[in-house]
Amino acid sequence: MDERRDVMKILWDNGIFPTTREIDEIMKMGGLSYVMKKIREGKAYEILRKEESKFTIIRGDRDFPAGSGKSESFRKLFLSRYMKIRKILESRVSLSGFVNLDYAIKNESESTIIAMVRDIRDSKYGRILDLEDPSGHIIAYYNGNENIFPDDVIGVKGNIRNGKMYVKEIVYPGVDNVSKKEKVVNSENGIAFISDLHVGSKMFMKENFLKFIDWLNGEKGKNVKYMIISGDLVDGIGIYPGQERDLELNDIFDQYALLSQYISRIKNDITIFMIPGNHDLVRIAEPQPFLGDEIRKMFPANVIFLSNPAYISIEGFNILIYHGTSLNDLMDYIKGIKYENADTMMAELLKRRHLAPIYGNKVPIAPMDEDYMVIEDIPDLFVTGHIHVHKYSIYYGTILLNASAWQKQTEYQKMHNFNPDPCKVTIKFLNKPGLETIKF
Numbered sequence: 001m002d003e004r005r006d007v008m009k010i011l012w013d014n015g016i017f018p019t020t021r022e023i024d025e026i027m028k029m030g031g032l033s034y035v036m037k038k039i040r041e042g043k044a045y046e047i048l049r050k051e052e053s054k055f056t057i058i059r060g061d062r063d064f065p066a067g068s069g070k071s072e073s074f075r076k077l078f079l080s081r082y083m084k085i086r087k088i089l090e091s092r093v094s095l096s097g098f099v100n101l102d103y104a105i106k107n108e109s110e111s112t113i114i115a116m117v118r119d120i121r122d123s124k125y126g127r128i129l130d131l132e133d134p135s136g137h138i139i140a141y142y143n144g145n146e147n148i149f150p151d152d153v154i155g156v157k158g159n160i161r162n163g164k165m166y167v168k169e170i171v172y173p174g175v176d177n178v179s180k181k182e183k184v185v186n187s188e189n190g191i192a193f194i195s196d197l198h199v200g201s202k203m204f205m206k207e208n209f210l211k212f213i214d215w216l217n218g219e220k221g222k223n224v225k226y227m228i229i230s231g232d233l234v235d236g237i238g239i240y241p242g243q244e245r246d247l248e249l250n251d252i253f254d255q256y257a258l259l260s261q262y263i264s265r266i267k268n269d270i271t272i273f274m275i276p277g278n279h280d281l282v283r284i285a286e287p288q289p290f291l292g293d294e295i296r297k298m299f300p301a302n303v304i305f306l307s308n309p310a311y312i313s314i315e316g317f318n319i320l321i322y323h324g325t326s327l328n329d330l331m332d333y334i335k336g337i338k339y340e341n342a343d344t345m346m347a348e349l350l351k352r353r354h355l356a357p358i359y360g361n362k363v364p365i366a367p368m369d370e371d372y373m374v375i376e377d378i379p380d381l382f383v384t385g386h387i388h389v390h391k392y393s394i395y396y397g398t399i400l401l402n403a404s405a406w407q408k409q410t411e412y413q414k415m416h417n418f419n420p421d422p423c424k425v426t427i428k429f430l431n432k433p434g435l436e437t438i439k440f
């Protein structure tokens with residue numbers, strides 16, 4: 001009898017309120033140890049799940065394993081990135097017959113290699129690239145005008161003479177570059193995309209958000225069965241200079257408690273996926289793990305906490321979710337790009353098959369043995385947030401979406417001359433191509 005009581009207490013603490021019959025089921029499944037295991041794994045939402053699950057979390061509900069030590073891990077991280085992206089490039093017909101760099105250097109002829117860009121600079125001869133693969137490195141000259149970022153892994157075709165390479169063509173792992181049709185699924189259900197709530201900030205647009213919740217709970221929102229929030233759930237503390245002045249709540253736990261109050265108003269047949277962003281209570285280095293137990297237990301059981309990035313499939317429709325911190329870095333490397341061109345930047349990420357391609361700029365990268373920021377599969381929809389604009393387009397059949405925020409312009413943003421485009425909800429109906437946008 002005691003175990004039943006303990007199970008009940010733990011479930012209540014986690015915002016799950018089972019019926020007597022459900023408790024019977026849980027006891028059959030293994031009682032307390034079953035419940036504890038699910039909670040430890042961050043899968044409390046599975047405890048009461050009766051019907052066959054309509055979504056799969058492909059990547060994003062496990063903690064990332066620690067690396068094997070700082071400098072050793074960075075070496076392994078870059079090797080992992082190189083190998084993962086090389087595997088994608090190997091399937092490109094135009095790169096068949098590629099060779100190791102040491103072999104190409106010895107043979108001094110027309111060669112195809114797969115290399116990482118270790119350094120890049122402009123010169124009067126065009127761009128000079130320092131290319132490297134596990135067997136060696138070479139200085140290469142290139143006159144093309146594609147965007148090349150440091151640390152890009154690319155296929156390179158060219159001539160080698162006197163230990164230098166004269167590049168003719170660069171191949172990105174990218175997408176297949178054939179116009180593919182957008183995926184549609186035989187389901188009336190819809191997914192709502194929002195981002196960057198920044199609850200706890202004085203600029204959080206409470207009234208607009210409440211209007212959205214009413215819409216969701218009402219007749220018009222009845223087909224929306226899922227919601228995805230791409231990070232910056234709360235405003236956090238100590239994120240930027242002078243943030244104290246912008247905060248309504250200066251305790252981060254109070255901020256999450258308030259967020260939970262809003263989220264709990266949403267009808268519980270909507271499954272809500274949340275990833276953290278740079279304002280949330282997890283390490284800032286990417287990939288970011290999902291939020292800790294002390295936060296998760298404040299929320300109802302229809303909320304699923306995922307890591308940043310995460311990759312999920314909803315009724316067969318595959319979605320890559322990333323907060324978008326690296327978009328700021330891309331701004332420094334793409335000439336003439338504006339925040340409003342979020343989709344162009346997202347296409348650059350997809351083209352590189354990497355979510356944070358530039359190392360050592362603003363996005364801190366965690367030292368790990370495996371690179372989890374590689375985009376291993378092309379999603380049907382790729383969503384980010386972070387830059388507080390609303391933009392979407394289609395890139396070779398993949399929908400690129402920067403989901404809108406719920407925060408008014410801050411003094412800090414004003415200082416940086418940045419105008420957000422808040423309170424827009426994007427809905428993806430699974431049986432229709434394209435997206436619908438509603439402004440609240």
Ligand code: FE
Nearest residue numbers: 196232386387
């Ligand atoms: Fe944000």
Ligand code: ZN
Nearest residue numbers: 232277278386
């Ligand atoms: Zn952010």
